[in-house]
Amino acid sequence: MTRVVITGMGAIAANGNGFENFVNNTLAGQVGIKPITKFDATETGITVAGQIDDFDAAAVVGKKRSPADGFILSIRDSSGARGRGYGGD
Numbered sequence: 119m120t121r122v123v124i125t126g127m128g129a130i131a132a133n134g135n136g137f138e139n140f141v142n143n144t145l146a147g148q149v150g151i152k153p154i155t156k157f158d159a160t161e162t163g164i165t166v167a168g169q170i171d172d173f174d175a176a177a178v179v180g181k182k183r184s185p186a187d188g189f190i191l192s193i194r195d196s197s198g199a200r201g202r203g204y205g206g207d
Contacts, residue, residue, distance in 0.1 A: 132168030 129140035132150020143150075150168045159165065 130170060130173060132170055135170070135172055 127137045129135070129137050131140050132152075133148050134140035134143040134150075150170075151166050152169070153165060154167050154169060156169050159167075
C-alpha cells in the first residue's frame with residue numbers, strides 16, 4: 119500500500135485566491151471566466167479568459183524576484199507559500 123501525506127494546500131485561481139476562497143467559490147458554482155482586462159487582447163480575437171485578479175506577487179515572493187521570474191513563477195511560488203501555511207510549518 120502506498121501512503122500519501124498532504125502537507126499543505128494552496129490555490130491561486132481565476133475564481134478565488136487562497137484555499138478557502140477557491141473551494142467556497144467552486145462549491146458555489148462561481149467561475150472566473152470574464153472579460154480580459156489585464157492587456158489589450160483585440161488582436162487575438164479572444165475577449166474572455168480566466169484571468170487572476172487580486173494577486174500581488176511581490177507581497178509573497180518579494181519585489182526583486184517577481185518581475186524577473188515573471189507572473190507564472192510568482193503564482194507557483196505564492197501558491198506553494200500559501201500551501202505551507204496549511205501544513206502547520
